[in-house]
Each structure stands twice: as structure tokens, then as C-alpha cells.
Amino acid sequence: MKPVIVWFRQDLRLADNPALHAAVQTGAPIVALFVLDDGRAPDRDLGGASRWWLHHSLAALDASLKKHLVLRRGDAAAIITTLAGQTGAQAVMWNRCYEPSAVARDTDLKADLVAQGVEVQTFNGALLHEPWELKTGAGKPFRVFTPFWNAMRAREAARPLPAPRAMTLQRLDGDRLDAWNLLPTRPDWATGFDWTPGEKSAQEALYDFLPHIAQYRTARDLPDRDGTSRLSPHLHWGEISPRQVWQAVRTHDHSDGAETFLKELGWREFCAQLLFHNPGMTTNPLDARFEKFKWRTGKKDLSAWTRGQTGIPIVDAGMRQLWQTGWMHNRVRMIVASLLIKHLGIHWRDGEAWFWDCLVDADLASNVANWQWVAGCGADAAPFFRIFNPVLQGEKFDPRGVYVRRFVPELAAMPDKFIHMPWAAPQPPRNYPAPIVDLAEGRARALAAFQALKQS
Numbered sequence: 001m002k003p004v005i006v007w008f009r010q011d012l013r014l015a016d017n018p019a020l021h022a023a024v025q026t027g028a029p030i031v032a033l034f035v036l037d038d039g040r041a042p043d044r045d046l047g048g049a050s051r052w053w054l055h056h057s058l059a060a061l062d063a064s065l066k067k068h069l070v071l072r073r074g075d076a077a078a079i080i081t082t083l084a085g086q087t088g089a090q091a092v093m094w095n096r097c098y099e100p101s102a103v104a105r106d107t108d109l110k111a112d113l114v115a116q117g118v119e120v121q122t123f124n125g126a127l128l129h130e131p132w133e134l135k136t137g138a139g140k141p142f143r144v145f146t147p148f149w150n151a152m153r154a155r156e157a158a159r160p161l162p163a164p165r166a167m168t169l170q171r172l173d174g175d176r177l178d179a180w181n182l183l184p185t186r187p188d189w190a191t192g193f194d195w196t197p198g199e200k201s202a203q204e205a206l207y208d209f210l211p212h213i214a215q216y217r218t219a220r221d222l223p224d225r226d227g228t229s230r231l232s233p234h235l236h237w238g239e240i241s242p243r244q245v246w247q248a249v250r251t252h253d254h255s256d257g258a259e260t261f262l263k264e265l266g267w268r269e270f271c272a273q274l275l276f277h278n279p280g281m282t283t284n285p286l287d288a289r290f291e292k293f294k295w296r297t298g299k300k301d302l303s304a305w306t307r308g309q310t311g312i313p314i315v316d317a318g319m320r321q322l323w324q325t326g327w328m329h330n331r332v333r334m335i336v337a338s339l340l341i342k343h344l345g346i347h348w349r350d351g352e353a354w355f356w357d358c359l360v361d362a363d364l365a366s367n368v369a370n371w372q373w374v375a376g377c378g379a380d381a382a383p384f385f386r387i388f389n390p391v392l393q394g395e396k397f398d399p400r401g402v403y404v405r406r407f408v409p410e411l412a413a414m415p416d417k418f419i420h421m422p423w424a425a426p427q428p429p430r431n432y433p434a435p436i437v438d439l440a441e442g443r444a445r446a447l448a449a450f451q452a453l454k455q456s
């Protein structure tokens with residue numbers, strides 16, 4: 001029988017994988033393919049932390065496929081059309097990606113394959129609902145989260161598919177994963193990454209989290225606790241599907257915590273549909289008024305921010321958590337982004353780019369939408385003039401400074417009273433920088449810039 005090519009992308013799993021499921025149903029031998037299109041990626045190349053994750057995730061998928069994952073590197077469309085010809089494939093199947101450039105690339109590829117006489121089938125494996133399914137009463141895409149969520153919550157998600165019981169995999173020549181050099185070497189900055197990529201570990205993360213979900217509503221805001229699921233990189237790479245997560249949560253309990261958690265999955269969908277309908281938002285503000293905003297260049301400040309050397313403890317703890325672990329707590333992501341954009345007046349795109357490189361869960365839609373949200377220029381964004389005070393945020397969400405002390409050891413001996421403002425202590429620590437910005441002045445400057453924007 002002629003083989004079916006299954007093109008894996010952000011769906012590195014066997015269970016609830018609609019493309020793989022459909023390929024198995026045909027009874028044909030399956031070519032399981034992954035293409036690394038770095039240098040030619042439709043939107044942008046993978047960041048460093050994503051490359052680390054991808055290496056380990058592909059190794060895990062290859063093990064699940066009994067060493068039959070075919071790896072190729074280069075222009076994905078060219079590789080797939082050639083491979084379809086060489087193998088005489090009857091069909092190519094994949095789960096859809098929704099980033100605009102990926103959509104354009106995949107549409108062209110589909111047309112080329114069909115012209116070549118190869119059947120193409122594509123599926124939804126990444127979202128609970130297709131980005132075009134939920135519409136406002138006027139038939140438009142949503143720009144405001146709450147009505148989007150109400151519409152989404154009113155629909156039940158499709159049930160996840162089981163993993164195939166058996167399949168025939170066709171072995172083909174391909175690259176060696178190690179030869180892709182996805183892992184950092186000199187220096188190996190990933191030694192502090194405490195993650196196990198792969199489908200099995202994604203399931204474990206979900207089932208470890210479920211017993212705590214009832215407390216999620218309050219625990220999710222406290223960065224010193226493991227109060228959130230840490231599923232984001234697994235979800236981004238599709239080691240687990242949102243349908244699997246949704247169903248597991250719904251079956252587990254109906255607490256406020258569970259409902260709040262489902263809403264976060266709603267934010268993930270909201271971000272995906274925003275990018276799908278607003279392809280320009282990766283670089284341009286959704287609120288066009290912000291195109292005229294006067295940003296500062298602030299190279300030195302940007303560098304201090306990336307290195308966790310701003311002298312503002314909760315910000316430095318977050319930026320060091322990001323560097324050391326490839327992840328940052330959501331509350332702290334908002335605080336560090338707010339400081340960069342508002343107190344330092346630096347463009348949200350600079351922060352977004354740093355996150356893109358450092359996050360293991362770097363996701364174009366979620367990253368861009370959240371940065372724009374903090375900047376006040378996104379859809380349904382927090383207003384620009386609502387400026388987080390990082391000292392008050394620290395005192396509220398990390399009252400004993402447990403999180404700060406973990407990532408900023410220079411402050412380990414600081415009394416609780418000064419842990420979020422060591423500069424005010426009778427003896428400020430010598431080995432920790434003074435704040436790079438006076439918080440009151442930074443706030444006043446941000447508000448003045450916003451005022452000038454409104455007047456222009």
C-alpha cells in the first residue's frame with residue numbers, strides 16, 4: 001500500500017493526534033516526519049530555550065515511535081513535496097498551525113501536493129475551537145475577552161481521541177537529532193532547566209496538578225508556590241492537547257479553581273484567534289494610536305533588565321528565574337513587562353523578543369498578545385495608565401520574600417520589611433545594585449508620554 005506521510009509540527013504526541021489517527025485509519029504504512037525549517041521558518045526562528053525543548057521532545061516522540069521518526073532539515077514545503085514524490089505517498093496529513101505565515105505556507109503546500117495528485121488532510125489538534133468558529137453577534141472575530149469566553153464556555157469541547165493501538169511505520173533515511181545542535185554547549189546555559197519534555201511527562205504534569213486545582217484561584221498568583229500547572233511548554237509543543245486538559249479538568253471537579261483554570265485555557269485560545277485575525281500584531285500595536293508612542297532606546301536599562309540587575313528585587317527574581325529555568329511565573333511576567341514598558345519606557349517588542357529567546361513555552365500568539373496587553377495597546381488590554389508598582393506587587397504576592405530570596409541570593413539575609421525595597425534598608429546590600437530607575441519618576445515619565453500620545 002502507498003504510505004501516508006504524517007507531518008508533525010506542534011503536535012508532538014500520539015494520543016489525541018487527529019492527523020495521526022486519520023492516517024492509522026487508512027491502514028497504510030505511515031511516514032512520521034518532522035522538518036526543522038530554521039532559517040526559513042515562516043514567522044521567526046525558534047528561540048534558544050525552544051530549541052532545547054524541541055530536542056528533548058523529538059527524542060521522546062522518536063522513542064514512542066520506536067525510532068521511526070524521520071528528521072529532515074530545510075524548506076518544509078520543498079522537502080514534503082519531494083518526499084511525497086519519492087515515496088509515492090497517497091496522502092499527507094497534518095494538524096493545523098494558526099500563525100499567519102504558517103497558514104500561508106501550508107495553503108500553498110496543499111495546493112502543490114494536490115496538483116501532484118497527493119491527497120491532503122488537515123485537522124485541528126492545537127485548539128479547542130477553530131479561530132474562525134467563535135464570532136460576535138455581528139459575525140466578527142472577538143476583540144474583548146469576556147464575551148469571547150462566554151461564547152467559548154457555552155460550547156463543549158470535542159472529546160480527545162485515543163492513542164493508536166497499533167500502526168505500521170515506514171523507516172526512511174533522515175538526519176540525526178544530535179547533528180541539529182539544538183542544545184546549547186558553550187556555555188550550556190540550560191543546566192538549571194528542571195523539565196522533562198515529552199508526552200508522558202506532560203500527562204504526569206497534568207495529573208500531578210489536578211489534586212491542587214481547587215486552590216488554583218488564589219494559589220496561581222503566588223510565585224513562591226507551585227500553584228499553577230506548568231503545562232505551557234507541553235501545550236505549546238502539543239505534547240498534550242487542550243482537549244485532553246479540558247476533559248481531565250471537567251471530569252476531575254467543578255470547583256471555582258477548576259473554572260478559573262479553564263478560563264486560562266480560554267486566554268490561550270483568545271490569543272491564538274487574535275493573531276489569526278490580526279497577522280500584523282507581531283510587530284504593530286493592535287491599538288493603532290500606539291504607533292506614535294515615543295519609546296526610549298535605553299540600551300543599558302534593557303541590558304540590566306535582561307540580566308536581572310535592575311535593583312528591583314521582584315523584577316530581578318523573575319528575570320533570573322527566566323534565565324535559569326526557561327520559565328517565569330505569570331504574575332511576575334506581568335510585573336517585569338510593566339517595569340520595562342512603563343517605568344523604563346522601552347518598546348514592548350524588545351521585551352517580547354527576549355522572552356521569545358528565553359522561554360521554553362515561547363508561543364507567538366500568547367507572547368505577543370500578552371506583551372501588548374501589558375503595554376495597553378492590545379485587544380482588551382489593561383489601560384496604559386494602570387502601572388504596576390513592583391514593590392507593592394512584591395509585598396502582596398511574595399510577602400515573606402521567599403521567591404525573591406530563591407532567585408536573588410544577595411538578598412537572602414535581608415529582613416522581610418525591606419526585601420522588596422533593599423535600598424531603603426539601614427544597610428543596603430553591597431553586592432546588589434541600586435535601582436536603575438526611581439519608581440515615582442519612571443511612573444511620572446510614563447504617564448507624561450501617554451498624555452503626549454493622547455494629545456497627538
Ligand SMILES: Cc1cc2nc3c(=O)[nH]c(=O)nc-3n(C[C@H](O)[C@H](O)[C@H](O)COP(=O)(O)OP(=O)(O)OC[C@H]3O[C@@H](n4cnc5c(N)ncnc54)[C@H](O)[C@@H]3O)c2cc1C
Binds near residue numbers: 229
Ligand atoms: C508578558 C507575558 C508573556 C507571555 N508569554 C507567553 C508565551 O510565550 N507562551 C505562553 O504559553 N504563555 C505566555 N504568557 C502567559 C502565561 O504567563 C503562561 O501561559 C503561564 O505562566 C504558563 O504557566 P502555567 O502553564 O503554569 O499556567 P497555568 O496558570 O497553569 O495556566 C494553564 C494554561 O493556560 C494558558 N494560559 C495561562 N495564562 C495565559 C495567558 N495570560 N495567555 C495565554 N495563555 C495563558 C497556558 O497555556 C497555560 O499553560 C505570557 C504572559 C505574559 C504576561
